[in-house]
Amino acid sequence: AMNDTPLRGVFLDVATLHPQDLDLSALRATLPRWDMHDHSSVADGPRHLEDAVIAVTNKFVIDAALMARAPRLKLICVAATGTNNVDLGAAAERGIVVSNVTGYATPSVVEHVFGMILTLQRRLAEQQYAAHSLWAHQRDFSVLDYPTAELHGKTLGIVGHGELGRAVAAVGSAFGMQVLIAQRPGGDDRDGR
Numbered sequence: 001a002m003n004d005t006p007l008r009g010v011f012l013d014v015a016t017l018h019p020q021d022l023d024l025s026a027l028r029a030t031l032p033r034w035d036m037h038d039h040s041s042v043a044d045g046p047r048h049l050e051d052a053v054i055a056v057t058n059k060f061v062i063d064a065a066l067m068a069r070a071p072r073l074k075l076i077c078v079a080a081t082g083t084n085n086v087d088l089g090a091a092a093e094r095g096i097v098v099s100n101v102t103g104y105a106t107p108s109v110v111e112h113v114f115g116m117i118l119t120l121q122r123r124l125a126e127q128q129y130a131a132h133s134l135w136a137h138q139r140d141f142s143v144l145d146y147p148t149a150e151l152h153g154k155t156l157g158i159v160g161h162g163e164l165g166r167a168v169a170a171v172g173s174a175f176g177m178q179v180l181i182a183q184r185p186g187g188d189d190r191d192g193r
Helices: 045-049 064-068 088-094 106-121 124-133 163-174
Strands: 008-011 033-036 052-057 075-078 097-099 155-159 178-182
Touching (some): 045 052, 106 124
Parallel strands (some): 008 033, 008 052, 052 075
16 A cells, blocks of 8 residues: 555656756665656656655646645655745645755856846947957057946845845945845845845
8 A cells, every 4th residue: 555655755857957967865865766857747747746755846846736646745845946836835735845945056146147247237249249340440459339337336236135135245345336235125035045
């Protein structure tokens, strides 16, 4: 019967996380059996979750109807910062714990934010075009068609003051920017992402 089935976990969409970069040995050690699926379609969901006690998902949606077809499910781990792909109300009603990942990739996100800011502020696409196509044809061997400005002294607005907001603010301050933080009225976003 159902209770005699060995405890099983399922990773529903491991390919969405670039599995070559992952060491899943600690995860595999938590239960006697793990089923790893590169991707799961909506049609696959009931079969993949059948008898699973733990489900790991990155982007695959686990809704109330799917939870109803997975009576042994006790834990849903979202391998991302959000939980929008899990029906949290249905999980709470069924006593299923839902967890997500916090505090990962912060340096990468901050670097990307400033990579984009600098690309736009320094007009890198236009400057690259000018260097390759225009400079050699200029009388003064310089192109001034795409003026840029420094970040120093500019205002940086950040919505939310969680881990990412604080990290972006710190780098903005290091550039000499005036940092303004917007938070929810009456809210304390210090622990948010």
